[in-house]
Amino acid sequence: MLGWFWSGCIVFSFLACVIQLVVFGNHAIFSQATDALFQTAKLSVEIAIGLIGLMAIWLGFFKIAERAGLADFIARTLAPLFRQLMPGIPHNHPSIASMTMNMGANALGLDNAATPLGIKAMKDLQALNNQRDTLSNAQILFLVLNTSSVTVLPVTVFLFRAQQGAAHPTEVFIPILIATFASTIVGLLSVAYVQKLPLLNKTVLSYLLALSAIPILLAVYFLSLPKQQMSIQAQLIANFVLFTTICLFLVSGWVKKVNVYDAFIVGAKQGFGTAIKLIPYLIAMLLAIALLRASGILSALLSLISSGLNALHIDDAFIEALPTALMKPFSGSGARAAMLEVMHTEGVDSFPAKVAAVMQGSTETTFYVLAVYCGAVGVTKIRYAMTCSLLADAAGISTAIFISYVFFAY
Numbered sequence: 001m002l003g004w005f006w007s008g009c010i011v012f013s014f015l016a017c018v019i020q021l022v023v024f025g026n027h028a029i030f031s032q033a034t035d036a037l038f039q040t041a042k043l044s045v046e047i048a049i050g051l052i053g054l055m056a057i058w059l060g061f062f063k064i065a066e067r068a069g070l071a072d073f074i075a076r077t078l079a080p081l082f083r084q085l086m087p088g089i090p091h092n093h094p095s096i097a098s099m100t101m102n103m104g105a106n107a108l109g110l111d112n113a114a115t116p117l118g119i120k121a122m123k124d125l126q127a128l129n130n131q132r133d134t135l136s137n138a139q140i141l142f143l144v145l146n147t148s149s150v151t152v153l154p155v156t157v158f159l160f161r162a163q164q165g166a167a168h169p170t171e172v173f174i175p176i177l178i179a180t181f182a183s184t185i186v187g188l189l190s191v192a193y194v195q196k197l198p199l200l201n202k203t204v205l206s207y208l209l210a211l212s213a214i215p216i217l218l219a220v221y222f223l224s225l226p227k228q229q230m231s232i233q234a235q236l237i238a239n240f241v242l243f244t245t246i247c248l249f250l251v252s253g254w255v256k257k258v259n260v261y262d263a264f265i266v267g268a269k270q271g272f273g274t275a276i277k278l279i280p281y282l283i284a285m286l287l288a289i290a291l292l293r294a295s296g297i298l299s300a301l302l303s304l305i306s307s308g309l310n311a312l313h314i315d316d317a318f319i320e321a322l323p324t325a326l327m328k329p330f331s332g333s334g335a336r337a338a339m340l341e342v343m344h345t346e347g348v349d350s351f352p353a354k355v356a357a358v359m360q361g362s363t364e365t366t367f368y369v370l371a372v373y374c375g376a377v378g379v380t381k382i383r384y385a386m387t388c389s390l391l392a393d394a395a396g397i398s399t400a401i402f403i404s405y406v407f408f409a410y
Helices: 004-020 031-068 070-085 092-107 113-126 136-149 153-163 169-194 202-223 227-255 258-293 297-311 318-325 334-348 351-362 364-378 385-409
Strands: none
Touching: 004 031, 004 258, 004 297, 031 070, 031 153, 031 227, 031 258, 070 092, 070 202, 070 227, 092 113, 092 136, 092 318, 113 136, 113 364, 136 169, 136 364, 136 385, 153 169, 153 334, 153 351, 169 202, 169 227, 169 351, 169 385, 202 227, 202 385, 227 258, 227 385, 258 297, 258 334, 297 318, 318 334, 318 351, 318 385, 334 351, 351 385, 364 385
């Protein structure tokens, strides 16, 4: 699907250029499109090179956290909640450990560890599935929670903002936390409604209240602040949390007798490789988006949406960030490229760029997650998993737009 989408963007951009030339007499259009090709190649490499150091630092610290067993600690903490939400899973079944380890890794931003753990969880759940080609209730809930994004530390977004020269890379932290919370809650509620899950159960309520307390209290606190203080306080809290997290990783490593220096070096090497591996994906998706913009297709689409919003008397200052939202369910690299393209064209500290950053951290790549996880266990009938996942996406994106206005507009 992604291949068709990518090639379609390029072909339709070419056709739009032909129309610009023949109908509107724009003789410079093909020159502009060609320039976009070369600029995209250059920009992709510059971004990847700038990310090498940043990725090395954070993957180094995350490797310490991984070896210190923090993901395993989170797994044990969440296990009672999963037992209540998935009543068909036997007590102490391996799938509970796999799922909670996956969620723990996602919460810490350990993407490299989260994906294989997620696939293992799907395989463990498949062992309990009587209909081998159809998702079970437990698998659906697990997938929706994954696609709704539960990352507590959106480090990748911070890294890209820092690489692009943002004055305060972490100021989007609180808005992202609130947006991803909304996405996850809507995903959970939608599945719970269909499956008639016991959300009023004492154990479930206790967990939901505990997990909801931080984003809700943060939202209440920031809404009580004067407008000019929101960004300042968000930066302070975000930077404090990040530095505290680094110290927590180190202390956990010391307690577990982990060689923290060696672990950091191993993770840093992975960071170098990850940054280099990003180049082909960035080039591919930035190329498609740059051609859509150069050909006039993207501006025409955004103008059409803007006109509809104006007719409804809705502010359209966020409109340039919409490509990130449109790409997010289909491709993580595509959404990342759309975010970077907005940062590059509008300025990393512009309002649309901040909205795009919050959108990027609010949800996961729904179709990619469904394809990879279902493909790993040979499931072809996904029932209502996509519907619930897209509802969660819509909640996350809508909240991202709203909360960005609260924090960053005017």
